[in-house]
Amino acid sequence: MLLIIAAGYYFFASGIGTSALADEVGAAGLPFVYSLGLAGVALVLALQTMLRWLVLGAQEKSSEDSPNFWLMFRRAGGILTIGIVYLLIVNIVGYLIALLLVLMAMLFYLGEKFDRKTVLVAFIGAGFFWFLFDRLLGIPTPGIGSF
């Protein structure tokens, strides 16, 4: 993974334009150093991991298998999805309604019942944030249909 990041970063660093104002190091100078540094560290880490597998492979395998990573990813992915949906709808329905939907979605996703109390808390929360940021602090939050 780190090697892929280093390679990708190096690839984009090689596409950095040059300027008549450029110094000796250049705009791409340190990015090249960083990508090569990361690639070097990634290789040593990979080597270290391989050696550990060779020496302690059987012992560590059982402990590594214990957490269900896919289940963890799926649960965390739900939270991220709520965030992405917020980004997609906030300019359509406006900040207040989008935030209300986020609060309700989060509450239900995390196991709260769909009852009057939950809905009321979401309404109060969205109203509080709207008042604080939009009214009190004067932040121009997205309105309905502001895309």
Next chain:
Amino acid sequence: MEAISVGFSLLISTPLIFVAIAGVAWGILGGALPGISPSIAMALLLPLTYGMDPVLAIVLLAATYVGAEYGGSIPAILINTPGTNAAAATVLDGYEMQRQGRGGEALGISLYSGVIGAFFGLAMLMLLTRPLAEVALAFTPMAYFALGLLGLSVIVSLSGESLLKGLAAALLGLMVATVGSDPISGVSRFTFGRPELLDGVAPILVMVGLFAVSELLRQASVSVWEKPKNTVMNLKFPNGKMRKRLFKPQLIGSIIGTIEGVIPGAGGTIAAFMSYNEARRWSRFKSEFGHGSPEGIAAPETANNTVAATALVPVLSFGIPGSNSAAILLGGLLVHGLLPGPRLFEENGDVIIGLYTGLLIAAISLFVIGMLILPVCLWLVNRPRAYLMAFIYALIFSGIYSIDNSLFDIALVLGAGAAGFLMRLVGFPFLPTVLGVVLGYLVESNYRRSLVLSGGDHAIFFNDPISLTLLIVAGLFIAGSLSTRAWLTYRNLQTKILENKV
């Protein structure tokens, strides 16, 4: 004596006390909301100050700065979200204490240390403005580069179990810091045609993503939520024994905060991390750091609150703003026809005395307002898990949007959160990444400026006395941390061998 009488007459003849208290309260609110940085909190007040008396206007802005620097620690401790960049170091042990049900104690220590830092910083500002100002002027690009390296040297001791993973994490942070316009030529790098990236990625976005969003993802990913046991709901101030223990880290934080504060551009973040690192180095309870150490809160909190006052030294002495907040304060001075420099002290002595008096009131009111609002904050974070997580998510969306009115920033925070979640799973430490993001620009821009000055000769870094000193100190830090690591590894290995024999 005359200054004291002028200050006293300002207190009784003007609403200076109320203005200072209002500034601190507003600052704490701004600092506690992720995304509303001290500079934004101050900028929001700037239009109000146009019609005000110059003394009151400057006090309002300065008190807001003091309040905001402290306010950043509240969400850092309670919800793992640094309200300001400088509060990132407080997260390390503050949130750990909160997880252990010691949130009230952590908040008490941060308030106590913050107030000490505010008083110490004010004393330094009053007593040492002129000599400290000379230090600020002596800093060359080479010295800034060396200062950045000194900050990065902390990575060696913040890398957790694997130094290699820490290095990789730091390199990732340095890579993020290269996004945006090149500091020398202005060529855009890694922006992929997005104008939002031309100014780079703000460190606060990376911090909120790595700390707060990834924590939300982690909590959502486990079926059973670890609810803190024996949660203390009351604010708990350190007792005599604890105060004695906190003295050393507070002293370290005060000294580092004073030095970093007067250097334009260094700022509270480097001061906080360096103080944390030094407090750990000199502590008798090293193993507690990272697992809920009171000293791990005291050192960075004292440092960043000291910086809030000493950062005014270059502003008042030379009109050099070392940070966005200082730039806004400078704007406040200029709006009222007050030109910073030595003549400011001679021609507008009443403004300076008023500022000092206002900062004194701000330091006192920091304590009073903190005592009033912190129990409420404690109650709020002890609500049921689903409610707490939903509200934190909503707060992140709202706070991050308010930085630049940009939804793209929220997308970046979500991306950083996902990256942070992956880093948690594979055991990569966050802090080196944060340091890389914070210091990357400082290191690169000053490294290249220095080479432009020297015509490409690296010897310039060793010819500048401040740069040389800082490089030697950084080298010693790294050597010390590496030897401590090596010794700990050797000891652990010995223990394992002994256990296997038994």
